[in-house]
Amino acid sequence: MPHAETAGVEATPRTRLRWWTELPLILLVYACYSAGRLLARGDVSTAVDHGLAILDFEKALYLNAEHPLNRLFTREPWIGVPADFWYASLHYLVTPVLLVWIFRSRTVHYRAARTWLMTSTFIGLIGFTLMPTCPPRLLDASHGFVDTMAHYSSYGWWGGEASAPRGLGGMTNQYAAMPSLHVGWALWCGVMLWRYGGTRLAKIAAIAYPLITTIVVMGTANHYFLDAVAGAAVMGVGLLLAPLVMRTADRVRARFATASASVATASGGAARTGSAGAAARVAADPVTVGSADAPSSIVSDGCQTSAGERIPRQRDSRFEAGAEPSAVPQDAGDGAPAPAR
Structure with a gap:
């Protein structure tokens, strides 16, 4: 193992991770992610304005790849239907599977990988709150976009409102397009596969998965190209902040452990003080073995x-x-x- 990597491992606290503590933590982060998307709905008109501003900016820079991709996905069902399945499912399947794989087979690197993913996700939630954005599929039809999820809804479990299961579209925030965490999480998966996969197939998947996901989110009209760029930027910021987050968590854990130890020591000292006092009281009260008036029944040495x-x-x-x-x-x-x- 290289010296730098060894130093990093030795600097990591030797705390054994348990799945029954990790699973609730992952579920908590995902619940915050879902709740944040739901609560940060924002004003619809403001979200539409943000979406149109992004679209105009892309057109000015000739970055508008969403239109040709969306027309292709709408015209060719053999491309559009698998793309909708890709968008609606892999985001919620591949990421947890890779987390479990790293937890079981790359335990030394798991904590850093998990912290990076969680930190980036919370940054994305801030973006949803501060900048609600209307995705291309919800813009007026005059802008030339087709919602492929609604167009091919008869092929999958999702409804016409969103990628959520049928009847649950109203429970999602459809204006949480900036940044694209579909692209962000896919990029995280790609980095994990590239670093720890160890095979040529893993490295190919590491490149293909985030790249295809970026194409899918634009072709299905769920995100703009700049949403994808913002998703990658969020993962970059999360990667930079992850060591700071881990150090802060270590300090908090150390202070909590110190406080708990102090309480335990104080309790133990009080118990020992009480025992010593009782012993002193017993020693201070001599036991009368016998006297002339009351012969002792205690057997003597003889x-x-x-x-x-x-x-x-x-x-x-x-x-x-x-x-x-x-x-x-x-x-x-x-x-x-x-x-x-």
Whole structure:
């Protein structure tokens, strides 16, 4: 492994990633993406003005590739129908599959790849909010665009309103065209395949997937060419910001861990202080073993009991002093000494 890459790996916190923590995070980001598109509807007239301004700017720079592509997709169903399937499905299938693949087989690089994708997605949501844009397909018919999703809706699961499933078109923000995250996510997928694919087929797919996606979004009249450029720019900014986002997350995690450790230490110290206090109180209260008025029942080191008590089979200490057993007075059981035999 190259030295630079090794240094980058060693600089990454050795935190083992778990799928049950990653999956909710991915779902949260996607929910924010969907909710952001839904909430950032903006004013329709403003969105139309933005769309026309982009179209005029492209025409002035001779960048207007949307019209010829849209006419081709409308005229040739064998191109238009697969393109609509491409637009409506691969955006939501290829990206998660590649995330899972990197998580399982390229774990060292997963966190950076995921952070890059998420950061760029949030930047895209800001773009949807600040600049609602009417896509070409929703412009007046006089501008020469045909909505191929509506044109070929009988071939797929989507309806005539948007690429959403039938009946759910009203739940989407159809004026979230700038930037194109279809192109942005496809570019992310291409970079992942190029860097970690390892085969010639993977490198071909790394180039073909974002390129075809760019053509599809324009030919289906869902995006302008500048939307695609903005999607690529958003991914570039997200790539630059991803290390900063990871460092910030590491600092927050470290502070949280330090605070948790401090709370645990304080709790443990209080518990130890309470135990020490109890021990000190026990040590301060001496236990009275015996007195002249109240004989002790505690067996002493000489195995003696209190007066009148004997432990069965107890060896009397007088035996140990050398006395003969016959010389030891025997107890008759009533407490009075027996006569010597």
